[in-house]
Amino acid sequence: MRAMEYVRPATPAEAVATVAARPGARFLAGGTNLVDHLKLGVASPETLVDVRRLPLDAVETYDGGVRVGANVLNSDLASHPLVRSRLPLVSRALLAGASGQIRNQATTGGNLLQRTRCVYFQDVTTPCNKREPGSGCSALEGYGRYNAILGASPACVATHPSDLAVALAALDASVVLLGADGERRIPFEELHRLPGDDAATDTTLGPDELILAVEVPTTEAARRSAYRKVRDRASFAFALVSVAGAVRVTDGVVEDVRIAWGGVAHKPWRARRAEAALVGQALTADAVRAAVDDELGAAETTPQTAYKVPMLRNTTVLTLTQLAEEEVA
Amino acid sequence: MEATIHLTVDGTDRSVDVDTRTTLLDALRERVGVTSPKKGCDHGQCGSCTVLLDGRRHLTCLAIAVAYDGAEIVTADGLGGADLHPVQQAFLDHDGFQCGYCTPGQVCSAVGAIDEAKQGRPSHVTDDLEADVQLTDDEIRERMSGNLCRCGAYPGILAAVREAAQG
Secondary structure (H helix, E strand, O other): OOOOEEEOOOOHHHHHHHHHHOOOEEEEOOOOOHHHHHHHOOOOOOEEEEOOOOOOOOEEEEOOEEEEEOOOEHHHHHHOHHHHHHOHHHHHHHHOOOOHHHHOOOEHHHHHOOOOOOOOOOOOOOOEOOOOOOOOEHHHOOOOOOOOOOOOEOOEOOOOOOHHHHHHHHOOOEEEEEEOOEEEEEEHHHOEOOOOOOOOOOEOOOOOOEEEEEEEEOOHHHHOEEEEEEOOOOOOOOOOEEEEEEEEEEOOEEEEEEEEEEOOOOOOEEOHHHHHHHOOOOOOHHHHHHHHHHHHHHOOOOOOOOOHHHHHHHHHHHHHHHHHHHHHO | OEEEEEEEEOOEEEEEEEEOOOEHHHHHHHHHOOOOOOOOOOOOOOOOOOEEEOOEEEOOOOOEHHHHOOOEEEOHHHOOOOOOOHHHHHHHHOOOOOOOOOHHHHHHHHHHHHHHHHOOOOOOOOOOOOOOOOOOHHHHHHHOOOOOOOOOOHHHHHHHHHHHHHO
16 A cells, blocks of 8 residues: 555535645545555555545435435434435435445445446456556456446446445435535436546546535435345345336326436436336336336347346336335235 | 554553554554454455444444544453453354354444344344334344354354344
8 A cells, every 4th residue: 555644624625625735635434445445556545635524424304305414324324214214215225235334434425436346447457447547448358247238338347336326316316516616516317427438437526526415305206215236145245236216106107207227337327218118107017127128228238247137127127016016005 | 654543442542653554453453452353354345353433333444543543442352341241142152153253343243233223223124114123033144244254153143143132
C-alpha cells in the first residue's frame, strides 16, 4: 500500500475543498470497498479525506418522501421505521446485500459508489480498461459468468454490484451532491453511467463531488414493492441477477409499475420498455414475460451469460405476480 | 504518515502510534498486542477479525486505524471480564468450533447479532419487516453469514447461538 496522508475535515464544504485542492485525494467513508482496493493496489490515493464523521446521518421526511443522509449506515437505513413501513424495497435490497458486520460499517453514499466486483478489475496482474484505461478487457474472453448482458461495450462488460442502487433506480430517487461549485440534485438514474469507450468512469460525478443525501419519494407503489435476488449461495454473495419491483393495480389493470434489474449492466437497469408494456394490462405471468422479453430484445449474451436471460425473466415474473397477489389479498 | 490515536480496548485506554496505512486489525494485533481478532482473509469476506466497535459488530480488516481514533473496542478477549461470556460458554457447551481460529470473530458476531435481533432489526429472511424478530434457525444462519468456519462447525455454532439467544 502506498504511503498516504489522512485528513478529517469538519464540514462537507471543507471536505469538497480539500479533494478539489489535492490531486490524488479520495473521499473515505465506511471503507468496506476502498480499504480493500488500497490493499489490492486497485486504488492508491495520495490523500484520504475521511467524511465518515460528517453530520450526514439523518433519516427524515420531506414533503412526499424520505431524505437519507449519505452517512446513514446500511444497517440503520434497513431497520429505520420510516423505511420499513414506507420504503420496504429499500430495506429488502439492503438486507439482501453483504453481511451483518459490513452493513454496520458501509454507508449510504459509499454503497452507491462501490466499484465493480469483476475479478479482473480487482486483479492488478491482468489487463482491465476500468483500472488501467487502454489495457484491454480480460473479461471479454475470460471468466465471464458475472458479465453484463445489457448496455455493455467492447471496453467493459462489468456489472454494478449494489443492491441498494437497484431499489433506488426503481423508486425514482434523487441524489443531492456538493461540489466546489455548490449543491446540485440529479435523478438517481443519472448517477451511474454505461461504460461506452470510457470504462474507467462509473458515475457522472465530478472528481470533487460528494454525495450529501438521497431523496426517495414515498409513492403508493413504493409500499407494494419487493426485491428478489438470485445468487450462488443463500447469503453474503453478489447478485447473479436481481429484480426490484413495485406495482399498483387498480380495477384489475396495472396503473403504476417500476422494474429495475441488478447484475445485468454497468449501472442499475431501469426496465422502462417493460414497464410501458405492462401499464393498462392485467398483471399476469404471460404479460410480464412478454414485457421482459421486449426489454431483453437488446440483450447480448455469451455462452457464459446466456443463463441470465431466463433467470431474469423468471425472477421478474415471480416478483411482480407475487406483488399483485398480495395486493388482491 | 504517522499518527497517534486513542482506543479503548477491552476496557483499557490505549495510546497507539500508527502509520496511516495500518488497519485497525493490525493496530490491535501488532501494536496493542490483543491477538484475539484474527487475520483470516484480510478482505472482509471471512469475519474472523470481527470485534464490537462502539457496541456493534464490525470488521477490523477493512478499517484504517487512524479513522477510528476514539473508538471503544471490545474483542472476544474482553467480552466476559473474569468469567466467560454466555455466548462463549455456549460455544464450549455445543462444540461450536474445531480449530478455533474463526471463533473469536464468531463469538463477537454472535453477541452483535443477538443484540440486533433484540432491537427488532430485521434480516433478509424476516417475513414481516415491522414485526418483532424471532431468532429461528434460519434467522441465525442468515445473521451469521458473515462469519465463515472452514472446519465446518456450523451445526455447533448454530446450537450455541440459539441457546445464547434464549438466555
